[in-house]
Amino acid sequence: MSKSPLFAERQYGEISVAVTNRFGGYSNGPFNSLNLADHVGDEQSAVLINRELLCQLLNADSLKVLAATHGSDVSVVDAQTQVVAGDGLVTNSKNLGLVALAADCLPFALVDPFAQIVAVGHCGWQGLVAELPKSLANEFLSQGGVPSRSVAVLGPAICGTCYEVPADRVAMVGAKCSHAVVDVRHLDITAGVKEQLGEYGFEIEQIAGCTAESEALYSYRRDGITGRHALAVVIHQREN
Template identity: 40%
Template sequence: MRIRRVVTTREGGASAPPYESFNLGDHVGDDPAAVAANRARLAGELGLPAERLVWMEQVHGRTAAVVREPAPDKLEATDAVVTAEPGLALVVLVADCVPVLLADPEAGVVAAVHAGRVGARIGVVPAALAAMAEAGADVRRLEVLLGPSICGECYEVPADMQADVERHVPGSACRTRKGTPGLDLRAGLWRQLADAGVARIGIDPRCTNEERALFSHRREGTTGRLAAVTWVEP
């Protein structure tokens, strides 16, 4: 089965500053009409009906939902979504957190995960792996993309926070460009996935804080959200 993955940028949409311009987040204060236009454009660019896109109400938790049909609204309090239904596109929104896209091409099972500092710490990725297994995926066949997020050189945190995350997600602790305590969540998630038996892990190296074509909450405060989307082609 053919697995599709798409990551958007902030360019080419209908939103006005400070959300300019392809903001896909409906929870950040942007004009709802602009967000709706951007989401319609996303569906059109993907070649899918708008109702075939599955959105989450992301709350930095570890709830993983399995969906088998289009959701009439966004999934409440959900940070990971799994499906084995072809043509059902799973969307994760970020502006510094790590978007994680997973797939078992043989079983036709895909997942989209919102893994920020809190979600990674409490185990949202293992929860997604467990939900994928229940849907028929085999961890040994998984292909994973860790999408653009804030990099360890930019993600400065207090030393006690760094130590706490490192205890839960080993490999995350690092030093920032300034030599202060930092977190590299993609490095920690890579290790977590590898320890779980995932052999094929790709990383989009772009840093949301450094790349102006991407949204970054740390850089801008009030800003939009980019999307990472995955689906199985019908």
Template identity: 40%
Template sequence: MSTVIELAPGVRAGFTQRGGGVSRDPYTSLNLGGHVGDDAEAVAENRERAARGFGLDPRRVAWMNQVHGSDVAVVADGGHAGDADAVVTTEAGLALAVLVADCLPLLVADPEAGVVGAAHSGRPGTAANIASALVGEMTRHGADPARCTALLGPVICGRCYEVPAELREEVARSAPEAWCDTAEGTPGVDIRAAVAAQLERAGVGAVRHDARCTRESAELFSYRRDSATGRFAGYVWRV
């Protein structure tokens, strides 16, 4: 598990890794995803371990049912946040979690307004501009994009994310910065570049990066690398 990051004054964040859990192969070992075929009791234990590792109450973590869409949920308590790919809260001590294994976990905070948000930006979500939808919902709850700090977590990099040419064109129509070539010279999608540009256009004042590529980093889960695998999570909360 990674260390706790100070995302902004009074706001903490962190990303889990593969180790320290109880799941067996191919989900070894700190799998936090409940939808990948792993034993439900193992996932529950892993989620508890992950929360406590960050100094959190496991009951005060909100989890989305991520559907690769552009809906944003607003929550005031832990547990199931419903079908959504972004979530926002104004509650102190309530952590927001986003599950990934190649998609991008996006964490955003405006500490002055006391608003934090998290989003799951995979290829469809990036094309749908879930990042802008998240910032918009945070703004409706008092955030100022110029005061916000965003953290883009580990994601499959454009050099590793090969897609058919027509799919690259489809994504680039709404997210031009996603257009790239892979290390092999084949069509690719650069989710990180696209989301960073979307945040800039949304007026977000500061953008930070955990620049690891999931496919290249053995300590992280990667669907593209391993196919059957677990999910790691990004967490953000206000202390």
């Protein structure tokens, strides 16, 4: 029996959010099988087919895939935009899938079903230090998104028990984001993103799951050479 390529799905009016897992794709070896990243050493032809599969799953016309830099750069895009490297994308374009890739970091979406504005972000410990969630929320606001009637959908990430790091990294993140500190050697990325988005008033929808503990998800910490799953968001054209 083939397994579904979707880890989770959420629907907000015409807006769909999907989280992929590692099943049902065309990559082999350590990338087996639905790897969506073209920078990890996988066959480019397999990645292209996997992205086409994601585009079909989303029922989107095309995709814009984040090329993460672990910073706070955010771009506003439409179907014609050449995506520049950064950790956030915002659009009001219909049928355009925005995609954040991850394998332990936290991929997330911001969704305003009323203004029909969406965003995706990618955040790990460096994103918390750079305050990427705030950069993305600010751009989402400036494009017409209203956080108090919007949802922040947080994808799976490595949990605060599994994510052991050097003490100086905990201190660096803790200086910007106290909720992310579990103890002197552990960070909780999800708690940090929630803290940084909290002041805006988003409703938070958390898709549960620890990447390092779930065999359905890619984990860099667990596997080293591995693929990337995705959190994607699309605004579908309203049916008339």
